[in-house]
Amino acid sequence: MSRSSYSDLTIVRYGHPALREQAKPVRRLTDDVRALVERMVDLIRAARGLGLAANQVGVPRRVAVVEIDEQFVPLVDPEIVAASGSEPAEEGCLSLPRLYGTVPRPTRVVVRARDISGKRIKLTAEGMLARALCHEVDHLNAKLFTDRADRSTLYWLMGHTEEGDPLTQPTTLDDALKVFAAAPFSED
Numbered sequence: 001m002s003r004s005s006y007s008d009l010t011i012v013r014y015g016h017p018a019l020r021e022q023a024k025p026v027r028r029l030t031d032d033v034r035a036l037v038e039r040m041v042d043l044i045r046a047a048r049g050l051g052l053a054a055n056q057v058g059v060p061r062r063v064a065v066v067e068i069d070e071q072f073v074p075l076v077d078p079e080i081v082a083a084s085g086s087e088p089a090e091e092g093c094l095s096l097p098r099l100y101g102t103v104p105r106p107t108r109v110v111v112r113a114r115d116i117s118g119k120r121i122k123l124t125a126e127g128m129l130a131r132a133l134c135h136e137v138d139h140l141n142a143k144l145f146t147d148r149a150d151r152s153t154l155y156w157l158m159g160h161t162e163e164g165d166p167l168t169q170p171t172t173l174d175d176a177l178k179v180f181a182a183a184p185f186s187e188d
C-alpha cells in the first residue's frame with residue numbers, strides 16, 4: 001500500500017475479512033506505520049471512540065490507538081503481559097455499530113508496547129482503560145467483543161428519547177451478525 005492511500009482508509013465493519021485476520025507484528029517503525037497511526041487517530045477522533053485497532057481500518061498489523069487522559073495514544077506491537085480480576089461491563093465496537101453487550105474483562109492489566117518513536121512503554125491500567133486495552137488487543141488477535149459477550153445481554157441502540165434515555169432492542173447474536181453481513185461495508 002502506498003503511503004498516500006492511508007488517507008483513504010475508513011473504519012470497516014463486521015464482515016470485512018481484516019477483522020478476522022491475526023495482525024502481523026510491526027517491528028520496524030517506518031513512515032508507513034506513522035501514516036497509518038495518523039489516519040487511525042483522525043478516524044477515532046471523528047468517531048468519538050475510545051480505542052481502535054489497525055484491523056478495523058482494514059490493515060492487519062499490530063497497531064492500536066487508545067484514549068488515555070483525553071489523549072489518543074498509539075501502541076505498536078502491544079502485549080498484555082499480566083491480567084488479574086474479572087468484571088462484566090457493557091461494551092460496543094466501532095466495527096459493530098449500534099450493537100452493545102456485556103463482556104467480562106480483567107479489572108487490571110499490564111501492557112507492554114512501543115510508542116510511535118519506537119520507545120518501549122509499559123502501561124498499568126484498571127477499569128475502563130484495562131477493558132479498552134483488552135478489546136483492542138483482541139482485535140489484533142482477530143477476536144471481537146461478540147465472541148466473549150454474554151449473549152443474553154446483546155441489544156441494538158436504536159436512539160434516544162427526548163429525555164436522553166437510550167432506546168434499546170434486544171437481539172440474538174445470529175440476528176445481529178446477519179444485519180452486518182447484509183451490508184458489511186456500508187456507512188450510516
Ligand SMILES: [Zn+2]
Nearest residue numbers: 092093094095
Ligand atoms: Zn472494537
